[in-house]
Amino acid sequence: xxxxxxxxFAPLSLARAEEWWRETLSHGHPRAAFFxxxxxxxxxxxxxxxxxWAPNQPHRAEVAKLIVHRRGRRKGIGRALMDALEARARSxxxxxxxxxxxxxxxxxxxxxxxxxxxxxxxxxxxxxxxxSGPSDTVIFYKDLQRxxxxxxxxxxxxxxxxxxxxxxxxxxxxDRDDAF
Numbered sequence: 001x002x003x004x005x006x007x008x009f010a011p012l013s014l015a016r017a018e019e020w021w022r023e024t025l026s027h028g029h030p031r032a033a034f035f036x037x038x039x040x041x042x043x044x045x046x047x048x049x050x051x052x053w054a055p056n057q058p059h060r061a062e063v064a065k066l067i068v069h070r071r072g073r074r075k076g077i078g079r080a081l082m083d084a085l086e087a088r089a090r091s092x093x094x095x096x097x098x099x100x101x102x103x104x105x106x107x108x109x110x111x112x113x114x115x116x117x118x119x120x121x122x123x124x125x126x127x128x129x130x131x132s133g134p135s136d137t138v139i140f141y142k143d144l145q146r147x148x149x150x151x152x153x154x155x156x157x158x159x160x161x162x163x164x165x166x167x168x169x170x171x172x173x174x175d176r177d178d179a180f
Contacts (some may be wrong), residue, residue, distance in 0.1 A: 012129075024048075031061075033088050037068075037077045044072035047081040049089055049097065061089055063099035066107055078110050086144065095145045100125065103136035115147055116140040 025034065029051050037045035045068040052060040063085060068078045089097055101107040103121055112118065118140055125137035 031092060033085065033092070035081050035084050035088075037072065037081055039072060041071065044069045045077045045081050047078075047085050049085055049094075051094070059094060060096040060098065061094045063097055066099075066101075066110075073106075078107070079114065082110070082114060086142070086147070090144050095143065097142045097144065098140070100137045100139050102126070102128075103138050108138050111140050114142075116142045 032050045034048045035046060036043055047066040049061040049063050066078055066081060101111060120139055122137045124134035126134060128135050
């Protein structure tokens with residue numbers, strides 16, 4: 001079974017999305033973490049991190065799939081998910097996180113606002129969600145040992161009423177059949 005992201009198979013069916021998530025959860029590294037934000041209608045956002053595979057990089061993890069449903073956007077859910085992810089990574093002994101984002105999209109702006117360090121652009125890195133031609137990707141990293149707390153006077157935008165900021169699960173503790 002392919003571990004490729006389902007957007008590589010657009011248009012994406014619900015069955016293919018479920019298959020991809022079940023595969024990802026069932027093959028996750030024991031130190032990987034998956035985060036879910038919910039509202040009164042169900043899952044509204046998710047993000048995950050996976051430890052680096054190389055034995056000389058036990059301090060590094062890769063962030064993947066920050067996804068926020070349209071109904072949850074502009075409510076601080078993406079930031080809350082990333083805050084929870086960074087806290088879990090720190091407590092798990094990770095000191096360096098890396099990620100990529102589609103160039104020019106909302107996620108790129110969020111990462112910049114959250115203090116992620118821009119590395120560069122890789123042209124034609126991944127297909128668009130609709131399966132159309134490849135899009136450019138922006139690469140970022142965050143050194144969790146040096147990451148500064150928000151400056152005095154800055155406030156985090158809270159999630160809207162009735163939203164649970166995040167709940168975190170790891171693959172070895174998750175009942176994967178309840179994920180959908």
